[in-house]
Amino acid sequence: MRIYAYAVIDSNSKITAPINGLEGIGVYNISYRDIGIVVSEGEQIQDITQEHILKHEEVVEKLMESFTVLPVSFLTLFKKKDDVLLMMQEHYSDFRENLDRLRNKVEFGIKIIWPGETIKNRVIEASKKLNANVAIADNTPGKSFAMQKLEKYKIDKEFAEEADRCIALLDDFFSRFVTEKKLEKLKSDNLLLNAYYLVEKEKQGDFKEAFERAKNTPGDLKYLFSGPWPPYNFISLTKKSSSLDYLNTKDVFTKLVNNLDLTEKNII
Amino acid sequence: MEYVTTKSKDVTLLEILDRVLDKGVVISGDLVISLAEIDLIYVGLKVLISSVETMERLRGAPFASPMQEPK
Numbered sequence: 001m002r003i004y005a006y007a008v009i010d011s012n013s014k015i016t017a018p019i020n021g022l023e024g025i026g027v028y029n030i031s032y033r034d035i036g037i038v039v040s041e042g043e044q045i046q047d048i049t050q051e052h053i054l055k056h057e058e059v060v061e062k063l064m065e066s067f068t069v070l071p072v073s074f075l076t077l078f079k080k081k082d083d084v085l086l087m088m089q090e091h092y093s094d095f096r097e098n099l100d101r102l103r104n105k106v107e108f109g110i111k112i113i114w115p116g117e118t119i120k121n122r123v124i125e126a127s128k129k130l131n132a133n134v135a136i137a138d139n140t141p142g143k144s145f146a147m148q149k150l151e152k153y154k155i156d157k158e159f160a161e162e163a164d165r166c167i168a169l170l171d172d173f174f175s176r177f178v179t180e181k182k183l184e185k186l187k188s189d190n191l192l193l194n195a196y197y198l199v200e201k202e203k204q205g206d207f208k209e210a211f212e213r214a215k216n217t218p219g220d221l222k223y224l225f226s227g228p229w230p231p232y233n234f235i236s237l238t239k240k241s242s243s244l245d246y247l248n249t250k251d252v253f254t255k256l257v258n259n260l261d262l263t264e265k266n267i268i
Numbered sequence: 269m270e271y272v273t274t275k276s277k278d279v280t281l282l283e284i285l286d287r288v289l290d291k292g293v294v295i296s297g298d299l300v301i302s303l304a305e306i307d308l309i310y311v312g313l314k315v316l317i318s319s320v321e322t323m324e325r326l327r328g329a330p331f332a333s334p335m336q337e338p339k
Contacts, residue, residue, distance in 0.1 A: 008293060050281055057284045071292035095293075109283060232287035237294070 003078040006038045006059045007230070008088075009067040010099045019062050022055055030081065032088035035095055037072070038063055039084065060230050068103045070095060071230040094237045102234060105179060108197045108207060108227030112170060114163075115220055116189030123158045127151065160186065167193050170221075173214040177207040182233055192221070196233040204228060 004022055012031030021027045021040035029036040038059070053074060060071045078084050088095070131151070163186050170193065175181065180198040187194055199207045208225075215223045 053281070053284055053288060056288055071288070073290060073292045073294045074288040076293075091293075109286075226283050229287065230292070232291040235292055 001041055001080075002043065003039050003041055003081065003084055005072040005076045005078065005084070006040075006056060007063050007067075007072055008035060008037050008070040008095050008099070009063060010035055010103070011067055012036045015063075017062070017066070019059055021059050022052055027059060030084050030088075032085060033092060035088075035092070035099065037084060037088060039078075064106075064230050068099050069230050070098050070102070070235050071232055091237065091239055094239055098235050098237075102198075102231045104201045105198050105231060105234075106201055106204065106228035107231045107233055108199055108225070109229065110174065110193070110195045110197065110211065110226075111191060111224040112193040112195075113190050113222040113224075114166065114192040116186075116192070119162060120155070120159055120189065123155050123162065127155055127158070163192055170214055171195070173210045174207065177203045177210055180234055198231060198234045199228075201228075 006021060006027060009029065011029065012034055013029065013036075015027060015029050015038065019027045023040075023042045025040045025042050027038050027040045029038050056074050060069055063069050078087070167183065167185060171181075171183065174195070174197055178197040178199050182196040184194040186192065197207070211223070211225055215225075
C-alpha cells in the first residue's frame with residue numbers, strides 16, 4: 001500500500017466534498033494537531049502519465065476552493081500512515097507559518113516574451129557604430145582577441161540592462177497589487193520575464209486589470225497569463241527531512257520522462 | 269480528458285509541470301531529488317520556453333487561467 005500526498009491544509013476535519021485522486025481513489029485528510037494533509041491510498045503506480053500530473057493539480061485546486069493549501073510536490077509517497085504523521089510532526093511549525101502567511105492568497109504566473117534577437121542586433125549595431133569612430137592603433141592578434149571579448153561582454157551587459165529597464169516598467173504595473181513576487185529575467189533571449197506573483201484573493205480583479213492595461217500598451221511584447229494557482233512558488237520550508245524512509249522515485253521519474261515524450265515536435 | 273480543454277492543454281501541462289515537479293512542499297528534500305528529476309525539470313522548462321513562444325506567435329492571445337480556454 002502507498003499513501004500519496006496532495007496538499008497540507010489548514011484544517012483537521014474530514015473532507016466532506018467527494019474528491020477523487022490518482023487512480024480514481026477518494027482522498028481523505030490525515031489530521032495532525034490543528035492542520036492536516038490530504039492523501040489517497042493505492043498500490044504503486046506502474047505507468048506515470050500526463051493524466052496523473054493533471055489529476056494531482058486538479059485535486060489541489062479543488063481543495064483550494066475550501067481551504068488554505070500548501071500543495072505537495074508531485075509523487076510524494078509514503079509507505080504508511082505513521083510516516084506521514086512523523087513528517088507532519090517534523091514540519092509542523094513550518095507548515096503552520098506558511099499556512100498563516102498564504103491564507104486567502106493565490107499565485108499568478110506571467111511570462112513576457114520580447115523580440116530578443118532584434119534587440120540584441122540593435123545593441124550590436126549601436127556598438128559597431130561607436131567602434132567605427134575609434135581608431136585602432138594596435139591590432140595584434142592578442143589585443144584583437146581581448147577586444148572581441150570585451151565587446152561581447154559590453155553587448156551582453158547592454159542587453160541585460162535593456163531587459164532590466166523593460167522589466168522595471170512592466171513590474172511596476174503589477175507590483176502594487178501583490179504581496180510577494182519572484183522574477184526570473186531572460187531565461188532565454190526571448191523570454192524577457194518569467195514572474196510569479198502572490199496576490200490576495202480580493203485583489204485578483206485589480207491584478208488582472210493591471211495585467212490587461214500592460215498588455216494593451218502598444219509594443220511588440222507578447223504576454224502569457226495564468227492563474228489563479230495554488231501558491232507553489234511561495235512555500236518556504238526551513239527544515240529538510242532527513243530520517244524517514246521515503247520511497248525512491250528515480251525509476252518512476254524516468255518512466256515519466258519517457259511517457260511524456262516532451263519534444264518540441266510533439267507539443268507544437 | 270475533459271478537465272483540460274484541448275486547445276490550451278499543452279501549455280497548461282507545461283505550466284503545471286513547472287510547478288508540481290519541484291515546487292510546493294518538497295517534503296523529502298535532498299533525499300529523493302534524483303538526477304532523473306533534475307533532467308525532467310530541465311527538459312520541461314526548455315520545452316516550455318520554446319512552446320510558449322511558438323504558441324504565442326500562432327495565437328497572439330494570452331491564456332485566461334490554467335484550466336480555462338483563452339479569452
